[in-house]
Amino acid sequence: MLDIKFIIENIKTVKEGLAQKGYTPEEINIDELVNIYKNLNKLKTSSQALAEEKNKLSNSIKSSSAEERPAIIAKSKEIGEQLKKEQEQLAKEQQKYDNIMWRMPNLPCPQSPIGPDESGNVVIRKVGTPTKFDFTPKDHVELMEYNNWSELERITKVSGARTYAIKNDLSRLELAMHMLVLDKLAANGFTTITVPSLSKQKPLYGMGYLPFSQDEIYYMPADDLYLSGTAELVLNSLHADEILSENDLPILYAGFSPCFRREAGAAGKDTRGLIRVHQFLKTEQFVICKNDINESEKWHKKLLSISEEVLQDLELPYQVLEICTGDMGAPKYRQYDLEAWTPSQNCYRETHSCSNITEWQARRTNLRYRDNQDGKVKFAHTLNNTGIATPRILVPFIENHQQADGTVRIPAKLQPYMSGKKFIGKNAQQS
RNA sequence: GGAGUGUUGGCAGAGUGGUAAUGCAGCGGAUUGCUAAUCCGUCAUCCUGAAUAGGGAUGCACAGGUUCGAGUCCUGUACACUCCGCCA
Numbered sequence: 036m037l038d039i040k041f042i043i044e045n046i047k048t049v050k051e052g053l054a055q056k057g058y059t060p061e062e063i064n065i066d067e068l069v070n071i072y073k074n075l076n077k078l079k080t081s082s083q084a085l086a087e088e089k090n091k092l093s094n095s096i097k098s099s100s101a102e103e104r105p106a107i108i109a110k111s112k113e114i115g116e117q118l119k120k121e122q123e124q125l126a127k128e129q130q131k132y133d134n135i136m137w138r139m140p141n142l143p144c145p146q147s148p149i150g151p152d153e154s155g156n157v158v159i160r161k162v163g164t165p166t167k168f169d170f171t172p173k174d175h176v177e178l179m180e181y182n183n184w185s186e187l188e189r190i191t192k193v194s195g196a197r198t199y200a201i202k203n204d205l206s207r208l209e210l211a212m213h214m215l216v217l218d219k220l221a222a223n224g225f226t227t228i229t230v231p232s233l234s235k236q237k238p239l240y241g242m243g244y245l246p247f248s249q250d251e252i253y254y255m256p257a258d259d260l261y262l263s264g265t266a267e268l269v270l271n272s273l274h275a276d277e278i279l280s281e282n283d284l285p286i287l288y289a290g291f292s293p294c295f296r297r298e299a300g301a302a303g304k305d306t307r308g309l310i311r312v313h314q315f316l317k318t319e320q321f322v323i324c325k326n327d328i329n330e331s332e333k334w335h336k337k338l339l340s341i342s343e344e345v346l347q348d349l350e351l352p353y354q355v356l357e358i359c360t361g362d363m364g365a366p367k368y369r370q371y372d373l374e375a376w377t378p379s380q381n382c383y384r385e386t387h388s389c390s391n392i393t394e395w396q397a398r399r400t401n402l403r404y405r406d407n408q409d410g411k412v413k414f415a416h417t418l419n420n421t422g423i424a425t426p427r428i429l430v431p432f433i434e435n436h437q438q439a440d441g442t443v444r445i446p447a448k449l450q451p452y453m454s455g456k457k458f459i460g461k462n463a464q465q466s
Numbered sequence: 467g468g469a470g471u472g473u474u475g476g477c478a479g480a481g482u483g484g485u486a487a488u489g490c491a492g493c494g495g496a497u498u499g500c501u502a503a504u505c506c507g508u509c510a511u512c513c514u515g516a517a518u519a520g521g522g523a524u525g526c527a528c529a530g531g532u533u534c535g536a537g538u539c540c541u542g543u544a545c546a547c548u549c550c551g552c553c554a
Contacts, residue, residue, distance in 0.1 A: 079513050083523040090485090090523085093535040097484055104534085111534040235544095278476060278510080280492060403510095405476080409518095410493055410508060 036398035037139055039072055052142035055149050055360035068135045075128045082121040089114045138246060140365035141395040147369055148359040155359030156372075162343065163352030165376045170439040174379030175430045176308040179205065181441045182460045187308070196306070197298060197313045199426055204459035205433070208445075209316065209425040211452035212432075213291060216318045216345055216423040220289035223341060225320065229291045230269040234261045238272035241400035243366035250299040266290030266319040267419045274323065275400035281407045284415065285324040285334065289422060292317065309426040310384065318422035323402065323415045326394055331416035332369075335391040338420040339371050342387040345423055348448035351431050352376040354383050368393040373421075375431035386428050389420035 042049050046065060053063055092111040096104060148157045179185035184205035190198050201209065217227055239245040239261060244252060253262035263269060270290050279286075294317045305311035320341065322334045339355070346353045358370035369391045374383035394414040397403070403412045436444040442460030445453050453459070 076513065079523080083513060086523055087521095089534080094484070096534055108534045115534080280476070282492075283476095405493070405509070407493060412510075 036136055036395060037142070038394075038398070039068075039136070043069055043072070049142065052360075053140065055143055056140050056363065056365070057151060057361040058140060063135065063139055068132070068139075071128060071132045071135070075125070075132055078121060078125045078128060082118060082125055085114055085118045085121060089118060137240065137399075140247075141368050141393065143360040143363060143367075144369040144391075147363070148357060149361075150359030151361040153359075153362045156362055157357045157359070159355050159357050159371075161352075161354045162347070163350075163376070165352055166378055166435045168378070168437075172378055172434065172437055173441065174308070175434050178433050178437055178441065178443070178460075179308075182443075195313075197311065199309055199312050201309075201426060201429075204453075204456070205429065208432075208449075208453065208459065209429065211449060212349070212423050212425055212428065213316065213318050214452050215348065215449055217289055217291065219341065219345065219348075220287075220318070220320060220422060223287070223337075225287040225289040227289050227291070228266075228270070230266050230273075232263045232293045232295060234263045234268055234272075235259070236261065238268055238275070238400075241272045241275060242268045242396060243364070243399065244268065247365045251297055253295050253297055262295035263292065264296045265294050265317060265419075266292040267321055270319070270321040271396050271402075271417060271419075272400050274402050277402060278412055279323075279402075279404040279415070281325065281404050284404060285322055288319075288321040290319040290321055292319070294424075309430050312426065315424060315426060317424040320418075320420040320422050322418040323397075324418070325404070325406075326413040326416055328393070328416075331391050331393060331418060334416075334418050335369060335371075335389065338418060339373075339389045342373055342389060342420055342422070346373060346375060346386070348446065349428070349432060350446040351435055353386070364390075366390070366392050366395050368395070375428070376435060377431045378434045379430075384427075384431065386424065386431070387421040390418060392417045392419070 037049070042065065046069070050060075050065055053065070089111055092107050092114070096107055096111075099107060148155055150156070173181065176185075176187065179187070179201065182203070182205070184201055184203055186200040186202065190200040221227055236245070236259070239252065244264065251264060254260075255262070266288075267290070269292070270288050273288075274286070293314060295314050298311055298313060301311055320338050322331075322338065324330050324334050343353070343355070353373055353375045356372040356374060358367075358372055363370050367390045371389045372385050373387035373389070375386045376382075377384040393416050396417045397414040402415050402417070404415055405411070406413050433443045436446070438444060438458070438460075440460075440462045442458045442463045444458055445456055450457060456463070458464075
């Protein structure tokens with residue numbers, strides 16, 4: 036959500052930002068919004084004048100004589116009815132206003148590349164080189180079948196398409212990766228927190244999942260609850276409606292949770308294997324910091340560097356992508372994605388997504404803090420980034436680290452989390 | 467699932483139909499030669515306004531209702547706590 040006063044003072048900038056994000060004036064009409072806002076304030080001013088008059092009458096009753104009272108009460112009732120009418124009109128206008136405001140995306144960063152869709156994203160660096168094999172490599176599904184690591188066909192009988200069951204050392208590897216990342220985040224000052232995957236509706240609006248991505252969300256009508264697609268959803272609303280002290284900031288969370296996505300818009304895409312599934316595990320980095328763009332940009336870079344370190348610990352070749360204005364989601368101010376080299380697809384595939392949301396979410400959740408300098412209450416900035424998401428990361432991991440005999444090498448940083456094993460797979464011999 | 471009690475600022479806590487006490491913490495300032503104390507100020511949202519001057523409206527979990535007037539009375543909802551039942 037944006038600040039209406041900022042919008043009014045920066046109409047041109049706002050219109051340009053919306054256009055860069057791919058919104059047409061038909062979708063979000065700024066001039067209409069400003070008119071509604073002005074009309075709303077007129078209605079507020081006049082209804083408040085009525086309320087003032089009514090309050091004065093009510094307060095005078097106590098000190099008035101018995102003879103005067105009936106006339107005052109009658110007058111007060113009459114104003115009350117008039118007031119009620121104005122307030123009904125006000126509520127209608129307010130609804131129109133809210134409807135636009137809740138659909139308004141965040142404005143993009145001036146440094147973000149401008150582009151219509153993913154074709155406008157910019158590779159800002161590549162780390163490592165795509166793995167070369169002196170044998171014919173298997174893809175991740177073949178590797179899993181060869182090593183008895185999965186139950187991909189059977190599990191669809193139970194849970195349907197886009198679900199997975201992995202077993203033996205691959206299952207242990209999945210959990211080991213989360214522990215590696217949780218340890219790394221704890222060492223960086225993050226609070227480890229395991230959170231529910233269940234959410235009421237309000238946090239979905241707070242994060243920006245609603246009204247933008249309705250089709251993506253599982254809903255359980257019997258309990259009026261939603262399944263969370265990311266711990267970000269829960270962490271973003273954990274401090275909703277609070278006024279924190281600036282001294283409490285920054286708040287750093289390493290949130291772990293099962294995540295659920297309907298993948299409604301991805302029919303036919305990535306149907307093979309572990310890349311795109313309905314349920315997965317994610318350790319999420321989430322930051323609440325001061326309302327200062329330099330401060331949140333600093334944290335944005337920090338979150339990115341932590342994820343890069345994760346991919347480096349896993350010894351995966353990857354590239355850093357700066358996401359362009361048209362490919363960013365509505366909530367985002369600036370976004371980097373990390374993509375790991377995936378041999379079977381001969382390309383880089385997304386493993387991490389790192390975003391600075393600035394105050395857009397905090398306005399929606401009413402998450403504020405008191406500034407030490409001027410004593411004023413301000414909206415916090417929020418940021419989020421994948422810590423690690425499984426099983427997707429297992430795809431580049433086992434494909435890049437596979438050996439000619441079908442075993443998979445475990446990088447040194449991960450070995451302590453895998454009982455010291457250097458290789459896994461049915462042909463693995465531990466030295 | 468059943469019964470009971472409760473929800474007031476960052477926190478604690480008064481307020482039983484007539485303008486929301488007070489304390490603590492935080493922050494800003496002043497002052498003092500003793501690791502801190504004292505004093506003053508500040509500490510929700512919105513409208514009006516050039517204003518960080520003034521005026522006004524709203525705000526006691528949320529949504530309604532009764533009333534000239536609701537933190538207070540009534541109804542519903544959410545949440546918390548206690549007890550019972552069930553349970554990994």
